Amino acid sequence: MSAVDAAAAITLAALLLYGIFGGADFGGGVWDQLASGPRRDAQRDAISSAIGPVWESNHVWLIFAVVALFTCFPPAFAEIGTRLNAPLTLALFGIVLRGAAFVFRNYASDSPLLARTWTAVFGASSLLAPFFLGDAAGALATGRFAWTSPFALTAGLFATTVCAQIAAVWLVHETPAGALRDDFRKRAIRATVAVWIAGIVPAAIAKAAEPQLAAALSGSTARIAIAIAVVLGVVVMASVAMRRDVLARVAVGAEAVAVLCGWFGAQAPSIIPNSYTYTSAASSEAMLRAFVVAALCGAALLIPSLAFLFATFKRR
């Protein structure tokens, strides 16, 4: 494996992990916004305690992906920052407001007005962030940074529904059995249907209006990834319905991985279609090597720490 490959693998791995864990956090915010019925407050409490201990570390995957990108592929980072300035700024507003809103509402329980306001901000910004991150990803994939194109906008919608799906499935696993868990079970099933619908639309648009993308999507990598994602979606649906919650939890994570890997794979070796490949955007060999070594050393500290965190709070 060359240094470029290793650096690319680490960068994409960070993005994948952000997609799953950050996505689950965003989805939690989506369900917070959509909390309803007699157990509305209980739903929100369940979301808060599921996200609370882990959201900050989930969020670091994004920072790490950004840093990896500008360290290993600086021209690509510069190009993305310039051409996708608008959607990324909008996503950033969402990311910042939701993080702040989450702690603010947790510590503002003695002022109902403030708590309500920040709960509203938390929900709204949890929709904003994944939408515009998905939109930026879609715009990148078109090869012409068309972030207001129908494809990019529907890709944003798709990303948001996937986040909601991951969160609902994981919340089923994390709430005690009973009416509350059934609330999330219902939501998980609805979200899975929404993911299918929201997934078909951008694919159809790509076929009709984005010839370059349509070509990439008909390649074997994309076809295999889509097929896997669809199968996993069915597994999610079935296992949620049959109360196999651990299986559902794994399957929904794998589904997100399949979608993201499909995207990375379909446009490989391009990091930005029509502009840069991983190789043409790569930093010097010395930098890439230093980065990979740093990442391996860092992982040696990180993995046990993360395992400890999740073992402490996510064991049922």
Add this chain to the structure above:
Amino acid sequence: MEHVLAARAQMGTSLAFHIVFAALGVGLPVLVVAAEAFWLRTRRRAYYDLARAWAKGMAILFAVGAVSGTILSFELGLLWPTFMRYAGGIIGLPFSLEGFAFFIEAIFIGLYLYGWDRLGERAHVLCGIPIIVSGAASAGFVTTANAWMNMPAGFRIARGVVVDVRPFDAMLSPPWLVEVVHATLAAYVLTGFGAAAVCAFALLRRPDDERAEQIRAGLRIAMALAVVAIPLQWIAGDVIARFDAEHEPAKFASLEALFHTERVAPVTVGGIVQGDSIRYGVEIPGALSMLVAMNPNAQVTGLDRIPRDDRPPVGVVHASFDAMVGSATLLLLVAVAWLIALRRKRTDGRTLLRAIAISGPLAVVALEAGWFVTEFGRQPWIARGLLRTADAVTPAPGLDVQFTVWSIVYVVLAATCWWLLRRVGRPHGGERRPLRRGTQ
């Protein structure tokens, strides 16, 4: 607003906002862990309540620090893509290491804040140690990137292209150590005086508060950090000033407002910069030559040796420097007063408490002004001698709108933080989660 100015304003506001939260994120874990350790040793409830109250403050401040730091990592690309195109592949290593340090910090913050009931007492307090270490480490790594911007190293330029990149040499550019020590100490100075000021203010307002024992304990712990950090910061400040005099003459001449290269150079305190001179300042003849070289006849480089296009905005840099040194002087006096009062066992004097209450805002001034000195003092360069700030800015439109909206966001975040932090001292104040441990 002019394009480059809008970009600088946005970056500057983001950093000025973030730096306060980041510094408290480095320093507060020390106070929280100390309070919890005292509780474990003495089993006095005041220490437990103090640790819980400070931990709540830490939760709020750390979260805002984390999200505002995310803004910065994006803004490197959103505002300065040309800079990152060059610099990313040279100075990425400390950012990557900072990423890991911050990761460890975030993980153990989660464990610490939510683990009061889930972890054993000893495991819980031990979770504070990685927060302290990685907090200081992440501040250190990021500061090495700033050091590189002051003195780019670890690469060569051949025919306009960056070649021969040596990532470790870039990370350890000449100013790295002096800057890292100065910046890390600044975090402890701010946290020590800041937390002490909150306690002093509370004691002044309600001396008979039922939580007075807890507040006094907080005052003692916070002042202990402050009295250790501030003299060390004076030494670090002296070292970094000498370093600048030798290696960053444009910055040094600007912060001292020294327009003419001369022997027996004076220190000018205060004054207004007008054109190529400074007026109404208090001059101490020969003092600058003494400080720089321990020799009143030593020659000090003035701005006349710096090409006009390469000069920083002298007025701002000099005023910031005076603000930093002035507030640091007052902080040192407060620390000395505290030590004397401690010896006399009379730490409840209202004059002393008032001085400590004022020291909090002064520590913020010192931190921000110091940051202004290093950032304005590097202008017009984003990476000195390599790339000018004006050449590094993004071509993307709409920066003035972005700047306005971000500024509103920062004001709202700061105001909410302020409102919430005023409540963290109250028993069970504000927090959603019920407290369950045995000491209740």
